[in-house]
Amino acid sequence: MKEKINDYIESNKDRFLDELFGLLRIPSISARSEHKEDMYKACEYLKKSLLDSGADNAEVMKTEGHPVVYGEKIIDPSKPTVMVYGHYDVQPVEPLDLWKSPPFEPEIRDGKIWGRGADDDKGQMFMHVKAFEFLVKENLLPCNVKFMLEGEEEIGSPNLGKFCKNNLDKLKCDVILVSDTSMIGQDAPSITTGLRGLSYMEVEVTGPNRDLHSGLYGGAVANPVNMLAKMIASLTDENNRITIPGFYDDVMEVSSEERKEMAKAPFDLERYKNEIDIEEAVGEEGFTTMERTGIRPSLDVNGIWGGYTGEGAKTVLPSKAYAKISMRLVPHQKSEKIDELFIKHFESIAPPGVRVKARKLHGGEGYVSPTDQTAYKAASKAYEDTFGKKPIPFRSGGSIPIISLFEEILGVKSILMGFGLDSDAIHSPNENYPLWNFFKGIETIPLFYKYYGESS
Amino acid sequence: MKEKINDYIESNKDRFLDELFGLLRIPSISARSEHKEDMYKACEYLKKSLLDSGADNAEVMKTEGHPVVYGEKIIDPSKPTVMVYGHYDVQPVEPLDLWKSPPFEPEIRDGKIWGRGADDDKGQMFMHVKAFEFLVKENLLPCNVKFMLEGEEEIGSPNLGKFCKNNLDKLKCDVILVSDTSMIGQDAPSITTGLRGLSYMEVEVTGPNRDLHSGLYGGAVANPVNMLAKMIASLTDENNRITIPGFYDDVMEVSSEERKEMAKAPFDLERYKNEIDIEEAVGEEGFTTMERTGIRPSLDVNGIWGGYTGEGAKTVLPSKAYAKISMRLVPHQKSEKIDELFIKHFESIAPPGVRVKARKLHGGEGYVSPTDQTAYKAASKAYEDTFGKKPIPFRSGGSIPIISLFEEILGVKSILMGFGLDSDAIHSPNENYPLWNFFKGIETIPLFYKYYGESS
Numbered sequence: 053m054k055e056k057i058n059d060y061i062e063s064n065k066d067r068f069l070d071e072l073f074g075l076l077r078i079p080s081i082s083a084r085s086e087h088k089e090d091m092y093k094a095c096e097y098l099k100k101s102l103l104d105s106g107a108d109n110a111e112v113m114k115t116e117g118h119p120v121v122y123g124e125k126i127i128d129p130s131k132p133t134v135m136v137y138g139h140y141d142v143q144p145v146e147p148l149d150l151w152k153s154p155p156f157e158p159e160i161r162d163g164k165i166w167g168r169g170a171d172d173d174k175g176q177m178f179m180h181v182k183a184f185e186f187l188v189k190e191n192l193l194p195c196n197v198k199f200m201l202e203g204e205e206e207i208g209s210p211n212l213g214k215f216c217k218n219n220l221d222k223l224k225c226d227v228i229l230v231s232d233t234s235m236i237g238q239d240a241p242s243i244t245t246g247l248r249g250l251s252y253m254e255v256e257v258t259g260p261n262r263d264l265h266s267g268l269y270g271g272a273v274a275n276p277v278n279m280l281a282k283m284i285a286s287l288t289d290e291n292n293r294i295t296i297p298g299f300y301d302d303v304m305e306v307s308s309e310e311r312k313e314m315a316k317a318p319f320d321l322e323r324y325k326n327e328i329d330i331e332e333a334v335g336e337e338g339f340t341t342m343e344r345t346g347i348r349p350s351l352d353v354n355g356i357w358g359g360y361t362g363e364g365a366k367t368v369l370p371s372k373a374y375a376k377i378s379m380r381l382v383p384h385q386k387s388e389k390i391d392e393l394f395i396k397h398f399e400s401i402a403p404p405g406v407r408v409k410a411r412k413l414h415g416g417e418g419y420v421s422p423t424d425q426t427a428y429k430a431a432s433k434a435y436e437d438t439f440g441k442k443p444i445p446f447r448s449g450g451s452i453p454i455i456s457l458f459e460e461i462l463g464v465k466s467i468l469m470g471f472g473l474d475s476d477a478i479h480s481p482n483e484n485y486p487l488w489n490f491f492k493g494i495e496t497i498p499l500f501y502k503y504y505g506e507s508s
Numbered sequence: 509m510k511e512k513i514n515d516y517i518e519s520n521k522d523r524f525l526d527e528l529f530g531l532l533r534i535p536s537i538s539a540r541s542e543h544k545e546d547m548y549k550a551c552e553y554l555k556k557s558l559l560d561s562g563a564d565n566a567e568v569m570k571t572e573g574h575p576v577v578y579g580e581k582i583i584d585p586s587k588p589t590v591m592v593y594g595h596y597d598v599q600p601v602e603p604l605d606l607w608k609s610p611p612f613e614p615e616i617r618d619g620k621i622w623g624r625g626a627d628d629d630k631g632q633m634f635m636h637v638k639a640f641e642f643l644v645k646e647n648l649l650p651c652n653v654k655f656m657l658e659g660e661e662e663i664g665s666p667n668l669g670k671f672c673k674n675n676l677d678k679l680k681c682d683v684i685l686v687s688d689t690s691m692i693g694q695d696a697p698s699i700t701t702g703l704r705g706l707s708y709m710e711v712e713v714t715g716p717n718r719d720l721h722s723g724l725y726g727g728a729v730a731n732p733v734n735m736l737a738k739m740i741a742s743l744t745d746e747n748n749r750i751t752i753p754g755f756y757d758d759v760m761e762v763s764s765e766e767r768k769e770m771a772k773a774p775f776d777l778e779r780y781k782n783e784i785d786i787e788e789a790v791g792e793e794g795f796t797t798m799e800r801t802g803i804r805p806s807l808d809v810n811g812i813w814g815g816y817t818g819e820g821a822k823t824v825l826p827s828k829a830y831a832k833i834s835m836r837l838v839p840h841q842k843s844e845k846i847d848e849l850f851i852k853h854f855e856s857i858a859p860p861g862v863r864v865k866a867r868k869l870h871g872g873e874g875y876v877s878p879t880d881q882t883a884y885k886a887a888s889k890a891y892e893d894t895f896g897k898k899p900i901p902f903r904s905g906g907s908i909p910i911i912s913l914f915e916e917i918l919g920v921k922s923i924l925m926g927f928g929l930d931s932d933a934i935h936s937p938n939e940n941y942p943l944w945n946f947f948k949g950i951e952t953i954p955l956f957y958k959y960y961g962e963s964s
Contacts (some may be wrong), residue, residue: 082820250823262938270807271800271806272800273786275809278740278741282740284741285742330729330862332730332860348727351734353815354722355733355814364869365870366810367935373812405788405790413820449726451723480721
């Protein structure tokens with residue numbers, strides 16, 4: 053089968069890229085309301101792709117937010133069903149001036165596809181559409197396939213839970229297949245077996261009712277930016293532990309046995325530091341870099357703004373300051389509980405002279421996927437065939453909140469066959485996806501179907 | 509003379525406002541390079557105003573930055589000379605959406621002139637031009653008058669010192685008259701006898717070399733926004749004292765005698781808090797609100813930015829964070845020394861994992877003007893005539909860095925006859941200037957000339 057796949061890829065690769073580029077050109081930024089129309093464009097594009105690739109039917113299904121593209125091919129209702137999950141929405145693109153080529157004008161340079169969504173998740177999702185096309189065209193599909201491609205992953209999938217509940221029959225399946233994560237390296241394939249949860253907040257600090265002259269008032273009126281800085285500073289202590297009361301109560305402590313096992317994964321701290329140009333990796337005292345993102349929660353300011361931020365000097369004592377603050381959570385922390393702890397704590401530490409508001413922007417639960425399930429084993433074998441080595445089960449620091457919801461609502465586990473690399477700069481300027489990884493994904497995925505079909 | 513002035517104002521008030529509005533319509537924002545042409549427009553406008561008002565000659569004089577408008581009327585070289593200083597440049601206008609009417613389309617509502625520069629300093633400066641017109645037209649000028657109107661006050665007058673040095677003869681005078689400050693209230697006239705100095709910095713904190721995914725890296729990489737918050741938080745202690753080593757070394761401690769004297773100035777803390785809608789006035793332990801802005805230094809973040817600040821949620825661990833941080837200084841703190849102390853300290857407290865840069869944006873020295881000089885007494889009498897009560901000598905928290913430079917370079921004291929009010933919202937959206945104050949200024953200024961001419 054491997055040879056057939058490679059022949060198919062070889063004779064269709066330019067068309068595959070053309071089709072992907074068409075999708076990458078649509079600026080489907082879910083966080084920005086001005087892109088509402090683009091979300092529909094991306095849906096129609098994917099619907100056509102699914103039909104052209106061999107789906108029996110495909111449709112654009114409305115939600116209260118951005119729509120979902122659903123497609124299916126049922127070869128035999130008595131056979132198992134794989135559902136592919138992906139998302140066609142992308143992250144915002146600011147700061148625009150750091151992009152070497154425009155984010156929505158994809159191009160190939162240095163063996164990589166450059167553009168917003170090249171990896172996350174248009175590029176990775178599209179590998180599944182093309183792997184599916186190969187299986188259909190070559191009559192090799194061993195089971196039923198469904199596609200559920202959503203448009204709100206980057207804003208926390210606020211409507212997909214409800215969508216799943218309303219379409220339980222339609223979405224019935226035996227396993228969910230997702231490519232929306234990274235592997236350790238091109239020479240170190242890995243399957244993500246853990247994800248962190250997320251609690252994402254926006255906070256607002258108000259001082260005086262208008263911007264004041266910092267000379268006339270400075271020293272006598274609490275400055276909301278200074279106060280916000282003090283509040284943020286107090287959220288972590290000198291050991292880089294989060295100070296919110298109760299924050300660690302539910303954290304699953306990983307045994308030293310397990311930690312030893314995890315430490316076997318290849319990780320080069322010097323390369324890690326060099327790649328992002330930092331002199332020191334900084335995190336919670338007592339844990340390694342891999343552990344800090346894999347099994348420990350974190351707190352980051354994702355954005356901050358207030359006062360005068362233009363060219364030159366303006367002597368203003370601002371009326372307001374804002375920050376976006378998010379926490380990554382580990383099993384068994386519950387996102388909603390953390391939301392509440394954060395809001396209560398943050399409002400309680402408001403210094404005199406300012407008013408503080410905190411509200412949740414989005415969130416979701418963490419996830420752990422066992423390595424002894426049939427689908428995991430099928431995926432592992434597929435990687436072994438195409439990479440020549442067994443993939444490493446890996447706990448990622450990222451979050452795909454919907455994955456734990458799938459388990460809760462649909463009762464189905466997900467297999468996270470991510471083909472991305474850390475250097476793909478997802479969520480950053482100059483997002484990219486190596487051609488090697490794109491085609492390696494299309495090569496590996498059909499083998500998953502083969503082994504999964506054989507064993508189930 | 510008072511009657512004559514009031515008659516003159518009465519018969520010319522509409523024209524005075526028309527002429528001022530023409531100046532207010534020019535968006536002469538000195539901090540923004542795109543307004544370079546507008547600076548010249550404002551100059552030409554003022555040059556014509558001075559000539560129309562009776563100046564013997566007027567010219568636009570180049571500097572390395574924005575030009576200076578100079579004008580003069582020499583009635584008798586043996587008589588004393590008053591030099592009026594003012595500035596035609598204005599502060600930036602963001603946030604634009606908070607303005608009730610566009611900043612550069614001045615209008616009158618509720619007895620006030622609304623627009624950027626209505627008070628600071630176009631409105632106040634223009635009172636002098638019209639008071640001068642009255643004195644010339646009515647043949648009442650008792651001394652020589654010079655005007656020096658600059659275009660870089662809001663960015664720290666970087667070129668005016670050099671301009672003064674290069675034009676020592678031309679600028680020879682006996683006293684400098686400035687209206688660029690506030691008085692305590694319409695019923696509490698005051699003359700500013702002290703100003704704070706300024707040291708204005710921009711800082712940059714760099715973490716990783718690109719924005720990272722906060723899930724994949726969060727917890728293992730120092731976040732520049734969190735680190736900047738910690739650094740800013742550490743700049744002041746729990747008593748709201750500034751922690752920069754050596755910062756208070758040169759602060760002139762004011763005797764308890766003097767503090768008692770100052771405390772006699774009318775000040776209503778409840779009204780102060782209500783007007784800017786704060787529950788508590790917060791500042792250095794052990795000092796009153798008036799003292800905190802009058803005789804004590806302060807530190808304020810004027811602006812902060814970093815990461816994602818748009819709509820919705822973006823899970824980014826930013827590469828960079830920035831802040832504009834300024835300190836108000838009191839006699840005898842030296843701006844340059846404080847610049848150095850700040851930069852050295854701020855760079856020294858950089859936490860592990862980030863790089864920190866600090867640079868000076870602008871600055872200047874504080875100023876104290878004695879109340880026993882001839883010109884102060886003349887100003888005091890003028891206020892007494894028009895307000896019916898003696899003005900209070902008052903130390904303002906603001907800075908006009910050039911005032912101390914005038915003393916250093918030209919060897920001349922300045923009299924700060926400010927007619928603004930704290931509610932004029934200078935540097936803020938909805939800057940305004942009550943018509944009452946505008947005309948009261950035009951009424952009071954000629955009386956200064958009268959008394960000054962009589963006594964010198």
